[in-house]
Amino acid sequence: MALKEAPHYRRLYEQLRMLIEDGTFRQGDLLPSENELCAAHHLTRPTVRKALDMLVNDGFILRKQGKGSIVRGKPGGIGILSLTGTTSAIGGDHLTTRIIMKPRIRSWTTAFGFELTDHEKQIGCIYMERLRLINETPVFYDINMIPNLNLPRFTSRNFEDRSLFEILRKHYQIQVTGGEQKILAIKADRKIQEHFGVTKNHPILRLDRKMETNRLGFSFYSQVYCNTEQYSLTGRF
Amino acid sequence: MALKEAPHYRRLYEQLRMLIEDGTFRQGDLLPSENELCAAHHLTRPTVRKALDMLVNDGFILRKQGKGSIVRGKPGGIGILSLTGTTSAIGGDHLTTRIIMKPRIRSWTTAFGFELTDHEKQIGCIYMERLRLINETPVFYDINMIPNLNLPRFTSRNFEDRSLFEILRKHYQIQVTGGEQKILAIKADRKIQEHFGVTKNHPILRLDRKMETNRLGFSFYSQVYCNTEQYSLTGRF
DNA sequence: ATTCTCAACTTGTCTATACAAGAACAAATA
DNA sequence: TATTTGTTCTTGTATAGACAAGTTGAGAAT
Numbered sequence: 262m263a264l265k266e267a268p269h270y271r272r273l274y275e276q277l278r279m280l281i282e283d284g285t286f287r288q289g290d291l292l293p294s295e296n297e298l299c300a301a302h303h304l305t306r307p308t309v310r311k312a313l314d315m316l317v318n319d320g321f322i323l324r325k326q327g328k329g330s331i332v333r334g335k336p337g338g339i340g341i342l343s344l345t346g347t348t349s350a351i352g353g354d355h356l357t358t359r360i361i362m363k364p365r366i367r368s369w370t371t372a373f374g375f376e377l378t379d380h381e382k383q384i385g386c387i388y389m390e391r392l393r394l395i396n397e398t399p400v401f402y403d404i405n406m407i408p409n410l411n412l413p414r415f416t417s418r419n420f421e422d423r424s425l426f427e428i429l430r431k432h433y434q435i436q437v438t439g440g441e442q443k444i445l446a447i448k449a450d451r452k453i454q455e456h457f458g459v460t461k462n463h464p465i466l467r468l469d470r471k472m473e474t475n476r477l478g479f480s481f482y483s484q485v486y487c488n489t490e491q492y493s494l495t496g497r498f
Numbered sequence: 499m500a501l502k503e504a505p506h507y508r509r510l511y512e513q514l515r516m517l518i519e520d521g522t523f524r525q526g527d528l529l530p531s532e533n534e535l536c537a538a539h540h541l542t543r544p545t546v547r548k549a550l551d552m553l554v555n556d557g558f559i560l561r562k563q564g565k566g567s568i569v570r571g572k573p574g575g576i577g578i579l580s581l582t583g584t585t586s587a588i589g590g591d592h593l594t595t596r597i598i599m600k601p602r603i604r605s606w607t608t609a610f611g612f613e614l615t616d617h618e619k620q621i622g623c624i625y626m627e628r629l630r631l632i633n634e635t636p637v638f639y640d641i642n643m644i645p646n647l648n649l650p651r652f653t654s655r656n657f658e659d660r661s662l663f664e665i666l667r668k669h670y671q672i673q674v675t676g677g678e679q680k681i682l683a684i685k686a687d688r689k690i691q692e693h694f695g696v697t698k699n700h701p702i703l704r705l706d707r708k709m710e711t712n713r714l715g716f717s718f719y720s721q722v723y724c725n726t727e728q729y730s731l732t733g734r735f
Numbered sequence: 736a737t738t739c740t741c742a743a744c745t746t747g748t749c750t751a752t753a754c755a756a757g758a759a760c761a762a763a764t765a
Numbered sequence: 766t767a768t769t770t771g772t773t774c775t776t777g778t779a780t781a782g783a784c785a786a787g788t789t790g791a792g793a794a795t
Contacts, residue, residue, distance in 0.1 A: 268778060294745060305780050307544070310746085318555060320676065326746045327787030439557065442733055445726035446683040446701035462699035464683035469730075489682035493706075496679055505748060531775060542750050547776085563776045564757035 269304055273312035281321050281332055292322060292330040355396050361456070362390040364416040372406045372482035373469040374443065380478075385409045387416060392456050399457050400488050407481040429474070436475045443469040449486075457488045466494070506541055510549035518558050518569055529559060529567040592633050598693070599627035601653040609643045609719035610706040611680065617715075622646045624653060629693050636694050637725050644718040666711075673712045680706040686723075694725045703731070 267275070280286050293301065298309045313330055316322045323331045367388040371377060386406045393401040405425060407415075412433055420428070429435040449463045457463070466487040473480050487494060504512070517523050530538065535546045550567055553559045560568045604625045608614060623643045630638040642662060644652075649670055657665070666672040686700045694700070703724040710717050724731060 270778080296745085305782095306746095307781090308779060311778090313746095314551075324746065325787080327744080327789080329745060329788095443730045444681065444703065444732075445730040446703035446724070448699070448701050462685070464685050464701035466681065466683035466703065487683070489684075493680045493682040495681075507748080533775085542752095543776095544751090545749060548748090550776095561776065562757080564759080564774080566758095566775060 269302075270308050270311040270315070273298070273302060273304070273309065274315045277312065277316060278319070278321060281316075286332045288332055288334040290332045291328075292332065294329055357394045357397070358421050359392045359394070360389070360420060361392055361402075362388070364389040364418075364420070366409050366416070369406060372471070373404075373484045375441070375469070375471045375482060378478070381408050387412070389420065391420065395492060398488075398491060400492050402453060402456050402486040404484045405481065406483070408479065410479065435479065437472045438475050440470055440472040440480075442471070453486050457486075459488065463488075463490075465489075506539075507545050507548040507552070510535070510539060510541070510546065511552045514549065514553060515556070515558060518553075523569045525569055525571040527569045528565075529569065531566055594631045594634070595658050596629045596631070597626070597657060598629050598639075599625070601626040601655075601657070603646055603653070606643060609708070610641075610721045612678070612706070612708045612719055615715070618645050624649070626657065628657065632729060635725075635728060637729050639690060639693050639723040641721045642718065643720070645716065647716065672716065674709045675712050677707055677709040677717075679708070690723050694723075696725065700725075700727075702726075 295309050364387050369386045389405045447467050449465045466489050468485040470483045532546050601624050606623045626642045686702045703726050705722040707720045
């Protein structure tokens with residue numbers, strides 16, 4: 262299956278994003294002007310602007326009429342609230358993963374309060390639980406439910422180091438395009454107390470998430486318990 | 499101060515968004531095709547597409563090549579995680595507000611962990627605390643800090659019914675364009691216990707938010723305590 | 736020296752057009 | 766009947782150019 266080349270605007274977006282993320286452009290810097298980018302990449306302004314629009318949307322730059330495109334500061338903390346999976350949200354910190362329950366096929370009738378289609382209910386799901394540690398401290402406990410649909414060898418893959426998002430993208434050409442989430446604060450239940458090493462009244466943040474993908478009708482679901490004592494979740498809106 | 503007319507793409511966006519929100523277009527419906535919208539509004543495709551791009555970004559529609567623009571379901575719950583203020587995030591439920599501390603001018607050196615500029619520190623801030631109830635149940639307690647900058651009559655306005663966002667938009671032409679937030683789970687402190695009527699170990703969700711606006715260099719800050727026992731926060735990403 | 740004006744940048748909005756590619760359906764074909 | 770092939774709809778990508786409007790800085794006028 263030959264993957265087609267990404268469109269020009271997306272390649273420019275990826276390139277500029279990388280230059281911001283690796284520090285080539287720093288907070289407050291001006292990006293090259295639209296006309297300069299046009300000349301440098303042999304593109305026209307609407308195409309360049311589309312790439313810049315995406316950077317604005319993702320919070321990487323601001324644009325000021327008459328001034329230019331200004332690089333914004335990267336928000337600190339853990340950006341799990343946006344599109345990225347946990348792995349890439351951590352940033353420079355050291356993330357390790359322990360599989361608590363290996364992927365196995367199960368039946369399901371609901372996924373963390375989100376509605377399932379009849380087709381999803383019928384084919385069942387792949388179920389997996391993981392504990393994730395940042396710098397040796399357990400911070401996330403996630404339960405994942407993925408429709409059991411045409412994912413050869415999925416249950417035997419190694420989820421220790423790589424993110425679920427990355428595996429779906431690389432091996433199955435599935436991109437997460439967006440999703441829905443519910444957030445609430447709860448007391449740690451017995452299982453969470455044990456895994457996080459906290460007392461029974463310790464407040465825990467719970468995210469119920471539905472991830473939608475570029476594959477028509479393919480969504481998957483996660484419930485994430487977070488110990489926000491040391492690492493709070495951050496995001497842009 | 500005459501407000502200029504909004505650009506065409508924004509007006510089309512607002513119009514379509516309203517038609518989706520008021521139920522004229524329902525989940526699964528197809529919007530008129532781009533060409534039909536062009537003809538109906540005397541616009542060209544790039545302009546129409548810009549409006550549709552915004553709807554995609556805000557999660558109102560999906561687009562499928564060869565098919566059309568499909569209306570998505572509106573997520574339920576309280577959409578405070580996105581751009582809207584609390585008031586418009588509640589939806590159909592009944593929101594009431596009690597002012598716990600009336601707006602007054604204070605000095606500040608920090609705002610909920612966000613960095614302040616020297617200018618912000620120098621001019622001080624307007625400080626206000628409110629308790630907000632949904633269907634008579636206290637759900638939000640918010641602390642607001644707004645730079646004390648050129649907002650005539652601000653401290654004497656009525657914040658009971660209207661949202662801070664709305665007052666800033668209507669009276670001062672200030673639009674919130676985005677922001678940054680941190681989320682964590684905490685135990686209710688004494689003040690929160692009292693206002694929410696909960697015990698001392700009750701888990702509470704805390705949002706620290708920085709709101710950025712169309713006014714150059716003007717940001718304001720909120721810390722929101724949420725009792726998510728009955729109403730969880732929802733959002734799209 | 737200070738202020739003002741203007742030219743030369745920047746991004747913002749919009750038009751007009753072209754071709755590619757996916758989806759749906761009808762007609763032709765096996 | 767079942768399958769294939771077009772045709773025609775849809776959105777996706779990209780070009781080229783025009784004018785509006787905010788910002789900046791150099792040079793002219795005071």
